[in-house]
Amino acid sequence: MFTFSLVILVALQAYYIYNSYRLEEKELNRQARWIADKTLATMDRYENETNEEKLVGDFQRLKNGIIIQKEKITHPERIYNSEKRYNQKLEHELRKNIGNSGFDIALKSEIYSIVDEMKQQELLPVNRSIVLFQTVKKMMEPMTINEGKWSSRQSRENTDSKLNEKDYYLVRSKSAFQLLNLQTLVLRKMVPLIIISLLIVILIMILFRNSLRNLNRQEKKIAQLHTTIDSIAHELNTPITTLKFSIAQFPDSEVKPLLERQLSRLKHIVASIHHQNAEDLLMNQTLLTQYFEDARRTFPDIAFDLKLDFRQNLSLKYNDFRQLMDNLIYNSVKYGASTIRIVIKADDRMELTVYDDGIGIPKSETQAIFEKYYRITRQENLHVNGLGVGLFLVKTIVDHYKGEIHVLPQQQGVSFKIIIPDEA
Numbered sequence: 001m002f003t004f005s006l007v008i009l010v011a012l013q014a015y016y017i018y019n020s021y022r023l024e025e026k027e028l029n030r031q032a033r034w035i036a037d038k039t040l041a042t043m044d045r046y047e048n049e050t051n052e053e054k055l056v057g058d059f060q061r062l063k064n065g066i067i068i069q070k071e072k073i074t075h076p077e078r079i080y081n082s083e084k085r086y087n088q089k090l091e092h093e094l095r096k097n098i099g100n101s102g103f104d105i106a107l108k109s110e111i112y113s114i115v116d117e118m119k120q121q122e123l124l125p126v127n128r129s130i131v132l133f134q135t136v137k138k139m140m141e142p143m144t145i146n147e148g149k150w151s152s153r154q155s156r157e158n159t160d161s162k163l164n165e166k167d168y169y170l171v172r173s174k175s176a177f178q179l180l181n182l183q184t185l186v187l188r189k190m191v192p193l194i195i196i197s198l199l200i201v202i203l204i205m206i207l208f209r210n211s212l213r214n215l216n217r218q219e220k221k222i223a224q225l226h227t228t229i230d231s232i233a234h235e236l237n238t239p240i241t242t243l244k245f246s247i248a249q250f251p252d253s254e255v256k257p258l259l260e261r262q263l264s265r266l267k268h269i270v271a272s273i274h275h276q277n278a279e280d281l282l283m284n285q286t287l288l289t290q291y292f293e294d295a296r297r298t299f300p301d302i303a304f305d306l307k308l309d310f311r312q313n314l315s316l317k318y319n320d321f322r323q324l325m326d327n328l329i330y331n332s333v334k335y336g337a338s339t340i341r342i343v344i345k346a347d348d349r350m351e352l353t354v355y356d357d358g359i360g361i362p363k364s365e366t367q368a369i370f371e372k373y374y375r376i377t378r379q380e381n382l383h384v385n386g387l388g389v390g391l392f393l394v395k396t397i398v399d400h401y402k403g404e405i406h407v408l409p410q411q412q413g414v415s416f417k418i419i420i421p422d423e424a
Helices: 002-048 052-063 083-098 182-248 255-274 285-298 318-336 390-400
Strands: 103-117 132-133 143-158 163-179 303-310 339-346 349-356 403-409 414-420
Touching: 002 083, 002 103, 002 143, 002 163, 002 182, 083 132, 083 318, 163 182, 163 303, 182 255, 182 285, 255 285, 285 303, 285 318, 318 349, 318 390, 390 414
Parallel strands: 303 339
Antiparallel strands: 103 132, 103 163, 143 163, 339 349, 349 414, 403 414
């Protein structure tokens, strides 16, 4: 469960870091684009100073068969011979606009299509362009800032042929930029967040390790406690056997039944300790009948009124049933009951109801009586010995089966109703 939770936490941290990275990346690109736009606005003023007549002449040379290779032409003359001057101006303007921001920006403006509209012919070769200006550092993943389209329409008179020649060109251009050190800038901002996320994960792992150590220590203590209890239970077998023979030879008197009842309770307790980890039997009709026969022999002075409707039981173990009934019956006997009425219905769920005519329980105490070591402080209880754990054990067993227990004070005595779901 912890491993699954840790994986979910790491996944959430990674998702949060990724989103933060993308947001930082978007913001830095936005700032870099603003710088690029500002630089292009300055460069446009210089570009407008370009002699358009010269550009048209260059286009004419393209039409006559001079081709561009790797942004240069085979003819000694450059198609756009002002490129070097504009590149220098671009570097200067870009450095000025970047200032102390730490950005490393590459920028490029180019003409990527020239169509002779008279012949409907593309003059530029595929994947070739006329660079108007660009930075020294080249772009690997350019981001387009803007694209433009303009027409050049000129006419001239050929004196030799006495013809009026017209040149119509459709020119497409674009500008692009790239923030070259984008990852470095983002990571520089993300380092504190990454460190905090790692520290959170490490802290949780340390807490888990400490919890695991504490759990192991608790398990060792519980194992030692079980070993101690088993040892005590084993050691009790000898004095129980001795007491059994001694009571059998004890002369008949009013004390003998009391000793036999206490010895029987002690034997049941030791037996339950010995078998608490063993496979326990489900309570059935035979065990139910046998239990109440033993109860009548143990408490001969108590009038038991039994109503049993047993059909099925898929959940309640016999040892748990016996501990429930032992504690409830013994409590009734201790607190002055002479008649105990028990109603058991076992069908789609288990219902156990125990009524007695003892001194009862005040209504204000009905919730507190299930607390460990709790005893009702009133005059009638002062002569009764006990530790206040019987009803606590009853509630613990009922909770184990996810059942319910209700206390109903009567005009005389008290009744306990237990409902246990019958689930395999």
